[in-house]
Amino acid sequence: MGKLSREKGKRGEREVVALLKSRGFEARRWQQFRGGGDSPDVIHGMTGFFIEVKLKQQLNLFDVLDQAEDEKPDAEVALIFHRKDKKRWLVTLDAGDFLDTIKELYDD
Numbered sequence: 001m002g003k004l005s006r007e008k009g010k011r012g013e014r015e016v017v018a019l020l021k022s023r024g025f026e027a028r029r030w031q032q033f034r035g036g037g038d039s040p041d042v043i044h045g046m047t048g049f050f051i052e053v054k055l056k057q058q059l060n061l062f063d064v065l066d067q068a069e070d071e072k073p074d075a076e077v078a079l080i081f082h083r084k085d086k087k088r089w090l091v092t093l094d095a096g097d098f099l100d101t102i103k104e105l106y107d108d
Contacts, residue, residue, distance in 0.1 A: 012055030013041050016081045019089055020044055040072075048075065048101075054082040061092050069094075077101060 013029045020027035026045035041053040050072035054064055059082055068078035077097040083089045 050076040
């Protein structure tokens with residue numbers, strides 16, 4: 001990965017950290033060199049979720065979701081925070097994971 005790509009990735013991670021903090025969550029970037037390939041991009045206070053961040057014009061969501069599913073701990077749900085230049089942040093996750101999470105909220 002080239003330097004510009006790494007810098008763009010860091011910028012995306014910083015933006016997601018700021019987004020989470022603006023909503024009252026604790027969050028910080030995870031320094032990739034400290035972790036292995038299965039390290040989340042962002043450490044946060046939302047139990048049960050693994051965050052992958054992508055700041056790209058073109059993105060194959062299926063590939064990114066598969067990668068995050070492979071890297072996340074078994075008990076966590078993979079969340080893909082992604083956006084294009086000058087667009088808002090979106091979150092993508094597996095529909096089954098979404099429905100299971102919503103069901104837990106309603107069952108409590």
